Amino acid sequence: MLGCIVLTAIWPAIFAALVAHLITVLPAVAETGRALAGIALVLAAQEVTRAVYEVARWALYRRYEEYLIGRVIRAALDASTLDIFERPDLAAKTDRAVRIAGLEPGDLVDGLTMKWPLQAQGIAAGVLVATVSVPAAALLLVLWLLVGNRLQANMRRSDQFSWEDAVHAASYTHRIGLRPEWAKEVRIFGLTGWLSDRYGRQAARILAELAKARNVGQRSLTMLFTLVVVANATVVAGALSGDLGLGAIVLLLQGMLGMSLLADQSGDDLIEYGASRVPVVLELERLVADHATPHPGTASASGRPTESIVFEEVTFGYPGSGKVIFDRLNLEIRAGTSLGVVGLNGAGKTTLIKLLTGLEVPQSGRILVDGTDLRELDQESWRKSVAAIFQDFIRYELSARDNIGLGAVEQLAQPSTDDQIERSAVRAGADTILGRLPQGLDTTLSPRLDHGVDLSGGQWQRIALARTLMAVQGGARVLVLDEPTAQLDVRAESDLYNRFLDLTSGLTSVVISHRFSTIRRSRRIIVLDGGQVTEDGSHERLLAAGGTYARMFRKQAMRFSSHAEENIDE
Numbered sequence: 001m002l003g004c005i006v007l008t009a010i011w012p013a014i015f016a017a018l019v020a021h022l023i024t025v026l027p028a029v030a031e032t033g034r035a036l037a038g039i040a041l042v043l044a045a046q047e048v049t050r051a052v053y054e055v056a057r058w059a060l061y062r063r064y065e066e067y068l069i070g071r072v073i074r075a076a077l078d079a080s081t082l083d084i085f086e087r088p089d090l091a092a093k094t095d096r097a098v099r100i101a102g103l104e105p106g107d108l109v110d111g112l113t114m115k116w117p118l119q120a121q122g123i124a125a126g127v128l129v130a131t132v133s134v135p136a137a138a139l140l141l142v143l144w145l146l147v148g149n150r151l152q153a154n155m156r157r158s159d160q161f162s163w164e165d166a167v168h169a170a171s172y173t174h175r176i177g178l179r180p181e182w183a184k185e186v187r188i189f190g191l192t193g194w195l196s197d198r199y200g201r202q203a204a205r206i207l208a209e210l211a212k213a214r215n216v217g218q219r220s221l222t223m224l225f226t227l228v229v230v231a232n233a234t235v236v237a238g239a240l241s242g243d244l245g246l247g248a249i250v251l252l253l254q255g256m257l258g259m260s261l262l263a264d265q266s267g268d269d270l271i272e273y274g275a276s277r278v279p280v281v282l283e284l285e286r287l288v289a290d291h292a293t294p295h296p297g298t299a300s301a302s303g304r305p306t307e308s309i310v311f312e313e314v315t316f317g318y319p320g321s322g323k324v325i326f327d328r329l330n331l332e333i334r335a336g337t338s339l340g341v342v343g344l345n346g347a348g349k350t351t352l353i354k355l356l357t358g359l360e361v362p363q364s365g366r367i368l369v370d371g372t373d374l375r376e377l378d379q380e381s382w383r384k385s386v387a388a389i390f391q392d393f394i395r396y397e398l399s400a401r402d403n404i405g406l407g408a409v410e411q412l413a414q415p416s417t418d419d420q421i422e423r424s425a426v427r428a429g430a431d432t433i434l435g436r437l438p439q440g441l442d443t444t445l446s447p448r449l450d451h452g453v454d455l456s457g458g459q460w461q462r463i464a465l466a467r468t469l470m471a472v473q474g475g476a477r478v479l480v481l482d483e484p485t486a487q488l489d490v491r492a493e494s495d496l497y498n499r500f501l502d503l504t505s506g507l508t509s510v511v512i513s514h515r516f517s518t519i520r521r522s523r524r525i526i527v528l529d530g531g532q533v534t535e536d537g538s539h540e541r542l543l544a545a546g547g548t549y550a551r552m553f554r555k556q557a558m559r560f561s562s563h564a565e566e567n568i569d570e
């Protein structure tokens, strides 16, 4: 910062020094020289001020942005359940806060720092006018402030519209067209023309609405501008017919022109956008606080479960959906065993896992871990006891080391972690993937980043499995695979599942799959249907019982050859 100030002030300073030198050697030019020296000093001061201002503005911008985005991130991460992301009445607000906070909230600082100097110049011009005529200065001040106020009101009206449904819809349309992961499907389905037409129509509607909003209040604005012109003309006419000297008239005209800066709109839109983000962030914080667990549990979950996880009369439906997913569900999962879960699409398999992990809370009934209500357990320690790979697991655009090591984040910084990561990779069958990476564990797993590498769906799955195994090294005792093998071929799936059974022996595991080739290996399988466990037993027992499981299995067996994949929902 100091260097910047010195650099900007150096030329005026050299100029001032030169003039000072001339004054001493040429006394005849002393008078002019003093004036020049004064100008040089003013220039130097102006440059220094500008440099300080720019540096301070940028620092403030960054700090404010980090502060506000930090608050959004903290608020979103503080939410211990998924309510604010999934409940229809809350999700839109959360989405808005998260998006708005990401849209350069520093606009507020930019706007204010743009606006303040102009306002200061406008006021200085007013003072200049007041030295010639106080009433003229007062009249013009009032008129320009009114004009500014009107212009701001117009802008605010159109701005209010800019977050309405049409803008939301248009922004979603262009996101469909621009998201790299959707580019394939958009082209294959020939959606490019449809998307650009749709965006064009939505944008036209927005522009029409904006024009409509701007037209409101135009008459009063026109009247105010007319008054400004009349007032200026009157003041000028009075000045010309009075006994003011040429200098005073020039001063007056300059001041009158400068006073228009009081209504200048530069920066107003930025202030408006920037300021509008603050209440949205506050609303997100309020939402999170309102939906926080009132009395979070404190009992440590470390090492649990040693006996069982029991769903006792659990009733659950997603708030706001009006649909009951589980109706007084009873289920016991013995610690150290593997449970396979099947059911038709929408039967509630993933929801069961969300309840088990504490991401959703039952409306009634209890989930007991070794006899202790899940609500009494410290959530953080319970989640360390559970590791899950969901269908839509995260493909972090980070190094291979992080992608696996994040399973036990506390150990990531330790020097011995690389060994553990490699061990987990070997167990998950991901060691050959790592072996082919150009920078080994340091390779970034993203084609979007420099020197990054992309993986196939199946390879990503192995990386995710390795991450879960890292979690086991970090203390996880319950492993969940929610449709873990959908992108692997039958042989690879079988290999993965066998590995999984070996690796998780002695741990509690829950496997959800639509493939019988996966599920049948579980010693115990349950069928979820209509919010209840309708069948419970080994593959052989369920087949012999001749219920839903047997029917689905036979239906597939008839449809597919013995080599084909067997999908439950076929």
Ligand SMILES: Nc1ncnc2c1ncn2[C@@H]1O[C@H](COP(=O)(O)OP(=O)(O)OP(=O)(O)O)[C@@H](O)[C@H]1O
Pocket: 086, 087, 318, 321, 325, 343, 344, 345, 346, 347, 348, 349, 350, 351, 352
């Ligand atoms: N966040 C949510 N808000 C409202 N309803 C939801 C939400 N998530 C899931 N549902 C609904 O709850 C029901 C159960 O969903 P869930 O994802 O648990 O089923 P699933 O058995 O895992 O299905 P699939 O086999 O298709 O993965 C479905 O009807 C689904 O539409």
